[in-house]
Amino acid sequence: MKKDHLTNKIIGFAEIQNGLYHYNPATSSFTNHHNPAIKSVANSANTHYESPDLWHYRLGHFPYTKFKMLSDCIVDNNGTSTAPCDICHFAKQKRLPFNNSDSYANSAFDLIHMDVWGPYRVTSYSGFKYFLTIVDDHTRCTWVFMLKTKSEVKFHMINFHKMIETQFHKRIKCIRTDNGTEFIFPEFYKRNGIVHQLSCVETPQQNARVERKHQHILQIARALLYQSCLPLIFWADCVMTAVHIINRLPTVILKNKSPFELLYGIKPDYSHLKVFGSLAYASTLCANRTKFDQRAIKCVFIGYPLGSKGYKLYDLSNHKILISRNVKFYEMTFPYKNTTTDSLTKMNDISPTQDNIDLHIFDSYPKQLNTQSTSENHYEHVENQIHDEAAVFSHHDSSSLIQDNTNATMDEQHVQRQCTRVRSVPIHLKDYVYQLPISLDHNTNTNASVCNLVRYPINNYITYDRLTSSHKCFTVALSNTIEPKTYKQAINFPEWKKAMNDEIQALENNKTWILVNLPENQHTIGCKWVFKTKLKSDGSLDRYKARLVAKGYTQEEGLDYLDTFSPVVKLTTVRILLAIATAKNWFLHQLDVNNAFLHGDLYEDIYMQAPPGYLAANDNRVCKLLKSLYGLKQASRQWYCKLSESLKSFGYNQSQADFSLFTKVTNTSFTVLLLYVDDLILAGNDLNEISAVKTFLHNKFTIKDLGELKYILGIEIARSEKGISLCQRKYTLDILSDAGYLNSKPFSTPMDPKLKLSKTQGQPLTDPKSYRTLIGRLLYLTVTRPDISYSVQTLSQFLSNPTDTHLSAAHRVLRYLKNSPGKGLFYPSSSDFKLQGYTDSDWAACIDTRRSISGYCFYLGDSLISWKSKKQAVISRSSTEAE
Known part of the structure; x- marks a missing residue:
């Protein structure tokens, strides 16, 4: 017998004859003969009609929608119900599914979720x-x-509401909770205009935000407890520390930002974080010890206290809780690791009692700790009690204009005698020891011996691009001149502190802003400090520069700014001017405008948050910008417009071929001024006219007269009676040093003439960023090195997917540069002004596209002023067409 697996209908049968099955198709008579059930049902259906409800009851309330599966067995049944079946609802009804909610409130504190976890046993x-x-x-x-009891909820909720209004100038609009009686205080909601949303009974999914947060924090709290092996009476500290960490971790939901960063607009500081439960030694108070008393107490680190810039510790000897700033940590040592006690039970036991309806989990957020700033060297003993650790976000304490955050402690005021013995390296190891520069942590001058050369320096054999991220951070921390990344780092060093004070003073003298209260319906933009060391042409330190930069990425187009484009001088124009000035024996000078972007006028109302450390902590005023500031979208354009209008008023004409070229012609003089942002080049045949424009610019703006032109835009300029030379020697050596090719074997050509590169050659690089960075730096080197233009143009075609073959070709360019790092251009003083141009092209040299490569160069007399190597935009059908 053979059946249809879908309909379960017999479609034929087979009989055995001589060991083989002989198949015969099924007929209606055969089917009824071999299937008496169908036959009886069919006969029954012929006699009277049976409703779907009858069969629904017969089949144990089989669903109507599945009656079609029995169509061969139950005839004349359309599978529809005449009335709803109550029994099906009573016996089978389930909860409706919950839709995933990806939406969130538009602004902070528009909606908050609340819940209570506990009690814990x-x-x-x-x-x-x-x-x-x-x-x-x-x-x-x-x-x-x-909480000790649920009745304390109202007290904390009122205080939290006041804190939000005071610290964030926001009002809570909506609160979502479960049906717990601890959240029922309608008078408070009504008085403050808050909408109270309640989830349905035993439906925690409607309050999923806080429920999911509970689960997340319990996972980390358990990990901290397992890690530290502390007794369960410290579970509260595990919870508080877990949330302190979580609120500072980026999450995909917030587009890879942390809650702290999203609320304050600044990234959190991780430098104060320590391993929970680790061994710590806290310094004792000077007043409570004698000469032979111990200077430290052995403790366990158990968290970050609220309102104190220190660490929360548990005294292992006296069994007390203390808070101290002067702590020495051993972060991979755990005092309770090998302790056996009845209280060391598993963290899985931390869960509310089963008879409580509110089965929730918890969350917290302690205040950010600033270990770098402290008012005094002390710790506080707290016996068997800790105040309610209601975690609140807080900015770093601000003070008057860029003040030092650290005061010398009593112990630190005594100058420790330093050993004067010079430590030297053994002779048999001298060739292999790498002298590391002194870290920023020691604010002392670098010893001359640190910079001694060794025979086998490590930077000739490794490259930073092959180091891990953590190793890169380590090597950067050991640099001779480290540029701080944050205000908190810079404030500890006098040179950077002075640079910030100079910047603030310049801003105030320029009347860049006025302090006002933020008007209604107006938003503010943030600001940050950017630190940079200015170097001379020989690579030595020139000065420390601190720049206050507005966070222009928060500006809104059409509201905070309109046009942003501003031109800079073309480098071809610079070379032409240098060639003419050399041939005509003109004077060449350079100027630098101090705080150039601060001179531009603003036509929009822009409000900026006060710089870090500028105002007192309780001063909520903001800076209304009167002039442009670095970082604003329109800052560069406003400065260009201001300077160009000033030059025109002084008699200079603006070129239409290069809008950053200004000229002034008199009966006895011809003066040229080139503008590249805040760097200016002056050239002319009359020194008095050059002095006059310097005086004009100095009175109009604050400029720095750098004298004769020697170093600008990374180009080193040397002048003699025979002419002027241009090179980028320091820039070239920096490229070689960073790539690890400073002591490599040089090549005489930048590229193998027989090498034909294509996209399919070699294996793709695991990290193409290093290749792209190298090609980008080589592109700027072509400003004075036309001999590598073709090679760099060829290599730049593979930036999207570079391979090891392309990287090897780029390294050959580096070895060519090693052969002559100081090579550049030379403009002879005997040159004439005849313009000559040369051009050529290959034919279909590109393997991937079969396009041709064109090249040209132009001379002004004997001075090379312009050149280019470029792939043609279309395919040429012949060499004649290509040229």
Whole structure:
């Protein structure tokens, strides 16, 4: 017998004859003969009609929608119900599915989620059993308030509401909770205009934000407890520390930003973080010890206290809680690791009692710790109690204009005697020891011996591009001149502190802003400090430069700015001017405008947050910008417009071929001025006219007269009676040093003439960033090196997917540069002004596209002023057409 697997219908049968099956198709008579059930049902259907409801009851309330599966067995049944079946609802109804919610509030504190976790069977050493958890829907920032009873919820909620209004100038619009009675205080909601949303009974999915946050924090809290092996009475500290960490971690939901960064607009500082439960030694108070008393207490690190710039510690000897700033950590040593005690139970036991309806998990967010700033060297003993650690975000404490955050402690005021013995390297190791520069952590001058050359310097054998990210951070920290990344780092060093004070003073003298209260319906943009060391042409330190930069990426187009483009002088124009000035024996001078972008006028109302450390902590005023500032979208354009209008008013004419070229012609003089942002080149035959424009610019702006032109835009310029030379020797050596080719074997040509590169050659690089960076630096080197233009143009075609073959060809260019790093251009003083041009082209040399490569160069007399090597835009059908 053979059946259809889909309909379960018999479609034929077979009989055995001589060991083989003989198949015969099924007929209706055969089917009824071999299937008496169908036959009886068919006969029954012929006699009377049976409703779908009858069969629904017969088949144990089989679903109507599946009756078609029995169409061969139950005839004349359309599978529809005449009335709803109550029994099906009573017996089978399930909860409806929940839709995933990807939406979130438009602004901070528009919607907050609240819940209570607890009680836990183990009371903390402070007597807490519950947590009040508050999660902001927009930023996912979380606060936790420790509770002894649920009745304390109202007290903490009122204080939290006041804190939001005071610290963030925001008002809570909506609060979402479950049906717990601890959240029922309608008078508070009504008085403050807050909408209270309640989730349905036993439907925690409607309050999923805080529920999911609970789960996340419990995972980390368990890890901290397992890691530290602390007794369970410290579970509250595990929770608070876990949330302190979580709120500073980036998340995909927030587009790879942390809740802290989204709320404040600045990235959190991770330098204060230590390993939870690790061994720590806290310094003792000078007043409580004698000469022979111990100078430190052995402790365990258990978290970050609220309102104190120190660490929360547990004294292992006296069994007390203390807070101290002067702590020495051993982060991979855990005092409780090998301790056996009844209290060391598993963290999995931390869960609310089963008879409690509110089965929730918890969250908190302690205040950010600033270990670099402290007012005094002390610690506080707290016996068996800790105040409610309601975690609140806080900025670093601000003070008057760029003040030092650290005060010398009593112990630190005594100058420790330094050993004067010079430590030298053994003779048999002298060729192999790499002298490391002194770190920024030691604010001392670098010893001359640190810079001694060795026979086998390590930077000739490794490249930074092959190091891991953590190793790169280590090597940067050991640099001779380290540029701080944040205000917090820079404030500890006098040279950078002075640079910031100079910048603030310049801004105030220029009347860049006025302090006002932020008007309604106006937004502010942030600002940050950028630190840069200015170098001379020989690579030595020139000065420390601190720049206050506005966060222009927060500006809104059409509201905060319109046009942004501003031109700079073309490098071809610079070379032409140098060639003419050499031939005519003109004077060449250069100027630098101090704080150039600060001179531009603003036509939009822009409000900026006060710089770090500029205002007191309780001063909420903002800076209304009157003039442009570095970082603004329109800053470069406003400065260009200001300078060009000033030059025109002084009698200079603007070129239409290069808008950064200005000329002034009198009966006895001809003066040229080139502008590249804030760097100016002056050339002319009359020194008095050059002095006059310097005086004009100095009175109009604040400029620095750098004298004769020697070093500008990374180009080293040397002048003699025979002419003027241009090179980028220092820039070339920097490229070779960074790539590890400073001591490589040189080549006489930049590229193998027989090498034909294509996109398919070689294996793709795992990190193409290093190749792209190298080609980008070589492109700028072609400003004075036309001999590598063709090679760099060829290599730049493979930036999208470089291979090891392309990288090897780029390294050959480096070895060619090693042969003559100081090579460049020379403009003879005997040159005439005859313009000559030369051009040529190959034919279909590109393997991938079969396009031709064209090249040209132009001479002004004997001075090369312009050149280019470029692939043609279309395919040429002949060499004649290609040329």
